[in-house]
Amino acid sequence: MKTCYINGMGCVSAQESTNFETLLDLFKELKEPVVKVHKPTYKAYIKPAMIRRMASGVKNSVVAANIALKEADLSNPDAIITGTGMGCLIDSEKFLKKLIENKEAFLTPTSFIQSTHNTVGGQIALALKCNAYNMTYVHNATSFEIALIDALLMIQEGEESVLVGGVDELGDYTTELYRLLGQIKEEKSLSNGILKSNSIGTVFSEGASFFALGNKKSKNSYAKLIDVQIIDTCTQEEIAKKATSFLATNNLTVAEIDVVVLGINGDKDFQDFYSGFQQTLFKNTQQLYYKHLSGEYNTASAFGLWMAANICKTKSIPAVTKLNNKPENGIKKVLLYNQFRGENHSFTLIESC
């Protein structure tokens, strides 16, 4: 088995996460039902003419990928793998709206060209002039995790470096539709944060997190990416068993996990999957959460990995992420668990290095 290291990472999110000096401690809980990204200084990474043309998801990805590659001192990865649940929503909506409103007349190709799900991967390859393997996964809330699985497989197959990321963007029309379905919280239930919101739905947001993985450790390495598993459907009763067997395949027991990072998003209808872990399986483990900081989107779990890998490196856990308080015993093995509306479960295991 070859070891896979996270050697660089970049994150654009609802928080000021691209600023190097920003401490996770300063992140603030989101208090609105729909939150856009905290815009990074795009012009530091992208040519002005391109900034105007690119939709938010592409821009955020280019910035996040840039930071990740720079940290890993990598210019031409052996693979570029992207996960995106909803793809390029802004351009899709733009083209669809014009198509309907103008009754299929006066359409221009730009937004159609940029509407395909693989636009992000293509644009990054173009910018890097990278002819390598290029893949885009689009499976709801496991889009990022399957990208990680592919990346791990690439490293096992002998590739030296992989750029892998998760991105989703908010589209006004789509947000409106999901509001109709009751999947977005009302503002009044958020005044005390998602944990105390006691309501259905969640905070919708967007973001892009990219990771430069490599088969060699560097001075910048954040953590080792050990294993990732996706489980599309599963009952509450089964999930604990799935967690222990995932750990067992990695020769680990629950007691050996130092930190568990949960994808809790405040939706009371689907909280039980997490509560089972909080109250039973991982009750003696330090538990963290992050979607009160990142908001929910199909690839929000990439923000979770970014946060977890940061914690692995800095060896310090920001208070704002803690669900409980356990005496710190060193942070070595971190398990992430995520699900969305009772589906698309995933486990990601990382280890400090």
Add this chain to the structure above:
Amino acid sequence: MSLLILWLSLLWITEIRMSKGVAITGMGIISAIGNNVEENYNSLIQKNDGISQIKKIDTVHASHIKVGEINYSDNELISLLKIPENNNYSRTALLAEMACKEAVKNANITNINECRTGIISATSVGGMDKTEQYYESILTNAAQQKYIEAHNAGDATKKLARSLGIKDFVTTISTACSSSANAIMLGARLIKAGKLDRVIVGGADCLSKFTINGFNTLMILSEENCKPFDASRNGLNLGEAAAYLVLESEAIVEKSKKKVLAYVTGYANANDAFHQTASSEEGIGATLAMEKALSVASLMPKDIDYINAHGTATPNNDMSESRALINVFKEEIPSFSSTKAYTGHTLAAAAAIEAVYSVLAIQNNVVFPNLNFKEAIPTTNLIPVVEVIQKQLHHVLSNSFGFGGNCSTIIFSKTAL
């Protein structure tokens, strides 16, 4: 020390015992030239194309562009599949169910969870057909709101997984027109790596106003039947289709003693890194993809007996692909044809339906003709196969290229190598 030697020699034995191919044990397809594998094969050898004027989509372009449309209406598909009336199936998902059902039956699978089985499906439009149909009314019509969650690309895959009873490894790929080649590639890699024992791979895309208008703005739709690789080619015909293959590990095939249709022996994915939609003149990505696939299969260019080309019949693709073919195969270009003139360009499903055609070619030792070809492109002078020809086929190479510079090649072989 002796233990170490024993261990090393065991490793060595495993290494040489591990064959290069991943077995294909079942396949299913629905396209404009047939509702199952047999119908597709018959159309291919009888030179019956499925290109006609648009009948099922309410579009202003209906009178002047031609497409490869599947005859069944959504309601007919729903009733054929015995899906409850109050469903939220997009047409993409319906087509996917049709093809997937045939593939699983063809592979003689009685208990899907007897081994670690996954599903990888590809799409580019997903549930766009319903989204565009209900775009305005859905905001106020509660009965239509069930389609909101049928829009995303993963929805059809989720439905397939539910119908089949697959619970763990379920995923969706979208790399534009190369999508289902990448589904086949990932499936083969996962089996080779021992992560899965069996995986159903393929893709589905229905026609939609969104794609028709999108390609129309790019001015690459032909008003006639498309003419791949012809000097006077003037654009593509869009099509709709779904196709799935069942891939199984050596161990499963050995245990069940089931018939293997063909093997996936080579695969590669490269990026042209030239332009968001256009292919590079020299076919950089396509060349890389073919070369890498040959290397994965440990084959030489001369070993390829037939190429099922991407051949969309746009001026840009066919020129770029011709250059790439010359880059890889030099003076000895194998028999090649594009089957897009039969089916239209079925986007994310294209590589999957052409995988089925490649397997059919190997099984029947037959090369399918490239319809509507008259005159070679002067600068490259490549002449595709224009009649049905019989010849021994051991290795077939299939190309699929897409927006975003995505280029993929899959190699299918008669034996495992």
